[in-house]
Amino acid sequence: MKKRLFSVVYMFLITLFFTSMVSAVKLLSEERIQVNEKVKLQRIVLNVLGILGEEAPSDAEVLGIFDQRVKTISAQERTVYVGYAEGGRTVLGYAFPVGGPGFWGPISGMVGVDSGATRILGIAFYRHSETPGLGARISEPWFTKQFEGVKLFPIEEDRKIFYLKPEGTGRAPNELDGVTGATGTSRAVEAFLNRELDRFLADFRTSLEKG
Amino acid sequence: MPKPIGNAQIIVNGLWNDNPVLRQVLGICSTLAVTNLLVNTLVMNAGLIFTLSMSCLTVSLLRRYTPMRIRMMAQTLIIASYVIVVDITIRAFLPDISEALGAYVGLIITNCIVMGRCEAFARNNPPWPSFLDGLAVGFGYALVLLTIAMVREPLGFGTLLGYRIMPEGFTPWTIMIMAPGAFFTLGVFAWFIKAYFPKTGEEKKEG
Numbered sequence: 213m214k215k216r217l218f219s220v221v222y223m224f225l226i227t228l229f230f231t232s233m234v235s236a237v238k239l240l241s242e243e244r245i246q247v248n249e250k251v252k253l254q255r256i257v258l259n260v261l262g263i264l265g266e267e268a269p270s271d272a273e274v275l276g277i278f279d280q281r282v283k284t285i286s287a288q289e290r291t292v293y294v295g296y297a298e299g300g301r302t303v304l305g306y307a308f309p310v311g312g313p314g315f316w317g318p319i320s321g322m323v324g325v326d327s328g329a330t331r332i333l334g335i336a337f338y339r340h341s342e343t344p345g346l347g348a349r350i351s352e353p354w355f356t357k358q359f360e361g362v363k364l365f366p367i368e369e370d371r372k373i374f375y376l377k378p379e380g381t382g383r384a385p386n387e388l389d390g391v392t393g394a395t396g397t398s399r400a401v402e403a404f405l406n407r408e409l410d411r412f413l414a415d416f417r418t419s420l421e422k423g
Numbered sequence: 424m425p426k427p428i429g430n431a432q433i434i435v436n437g438l439w440n441d442n443p444v445l446r447q448v449l450g451i452c453s454t455l456a457v458t459n460l461l462v463n464t465l466v467m468n469a470g471l472i473f474t475l476s477m478s479c480l481t482v483s484l485l486r487r488y489t490p491m492r493i494r495m496m497a498q499t500l501i502i503a504s505y506v507i508v509v510d511i512t513i514r515a516f517l518p519d520i521s522e523a524l525g526a527y528v529g530l531i532i533t534n535c536i537v538m539g540r541c542e543a544f545a546r547n548n549p550p551w552p553s554f555l556d557g558l559a560v561g562f563g564y565a566l567v568l569l570t571i572a573m574v575r576e577p578l579g580f581g582t583l584l585g586y587r588i589m590p591e592g593f594t595p596w597t598i599m600i601m602a603p604g605a606f607f608t609l610g611v612f613a614w615f616i617k618a619y620f621p622k623t624g625e626e627k628k629e630g
Contacts, residue, residue, distance in 0.1 A: 215490065218490060219490045219492065219493050222488065222489070222490060222493070222497075223493055223496060223497065226485070226497060226500060226501075227500060230500055230501065230503075230504040231504075233504060233508070234504050234507045234508060234511075237507075237508050237511055237512070238507075238511055241511050241512065241514075241515035244515040244516075245511070245514050245515050245518075248514070248515070248518040249518075252518065343600075343601060344459060344600045344601070345579060345580070345595065345597050345600035345601070346597060346600075393597065
């Protein structure tokens with residue numbers, strides 16, 4: 213009996229000790245982790261709005277630029293980042309998160325559109341579990357760059373905003389290169405991104421009508 | 424009670440004679456998963472070496488007090504605590520790598536090497552040799568992973584530590600990026616070691 217009681221007390225004590233240790237480490241680095249995540253998101257937003265261009269500023273600079281040039285609003289139950297031109301009040305464009313099922317798991321991305329929601333400014337995929345070297349190439353610049361300037365319009369039957377074609381076979385400006393060897397990922401991206409863009413356009417119109 | 428062995432022997436055993444991956448075939452899961460980029464491998468190795476040596480040390484320090492019947496529970500708790508510390512540290516200071524390693528840092532908890540060493544060595548030996556054993560086995564693991572990563576990254580991406588080392592026209596071998604590439608590399612490596620450097624006391628097999 214005594215032995216059993218000792219086991220329980222012993223386990224309780226070392227659990228207490230180790231959980232306190234872990235909690236202390238967690239508390240000490242929590243702020244840093246949150247800043248990391250914030251900077252990551254803000255960098256993506258600035259990038260898809262085309263505010264950063266080719267330069268890659270430091271984390272502190274990103275926080276500063278974001279603070280000055282971007283306002284976060286929530287409209288129609290979605291978060292929208294409004295980007296402003298330097299110093300001024302003119303709206304440069306809107307950025308909003310998109311997401312959908314990929315080939316292996318969910319894909320999350322961010323899309324930037326111009327102030328009238330007439331064309332895409334930039335796009336980024338930042339969370340996915342696609343095959344490295346194949347589907348994962350959707351987050352590479354050669355893939356995302358193609359989306360810049362693609363015209364937006366409400367989807368009708370058989371007319372999507374963009375198509376992903378086998379590399380090098382696209383003719384129209386909205387026929388982009390898919391990823392060779394990752395047909396599944398390409399199809400998935402084409403499907404969910406068209407749908408999400410269409411949904412954003414619809415929401416955008418309703419909020420315009422409302423004023 | 425096994426006969427105590429010298430420190431030099433502990434190191435040689437951990438690194439070579441009882442190399443966890445090549446000789447004992449433990450820790451294969453992470454070997455396959457994190458060796459497609461050298462930089463990820465380096466971080467993973469550092470995490471495992473830290474967890475392993477600290478867990479062995481702690482288990483050994485507590486070995487006289489831990490009741491036999493709850494020792495696995497205590498070991499799991501100790502290992503898990505160190506793994507969480509490693510995970511938090513990587514997320515705070517190396518966010519990009521943390522994303523690339525994904526679940527595998529957390530999975531160090533179930534890495535058979537860690538539990539194996541705690542159970543087989545640390546719980547019957549004094550703290551210093553246990554710590555040394557953890558380090559040696561950890562470096563033994565690292566040695567294999569680095570070798571595999573140094574094959575996979577150049578063939579799969581054409582780079583090493585992010586620097587291009589293959590000629591411009593080189594076509595990357597996609598299979599090297601995926602788990603099967605690691606299977607083949609590890610298999611060939613283990614075969615090579617077994618065939619040409621047999622364990623002391625083990626006969627070199629002909630043919």
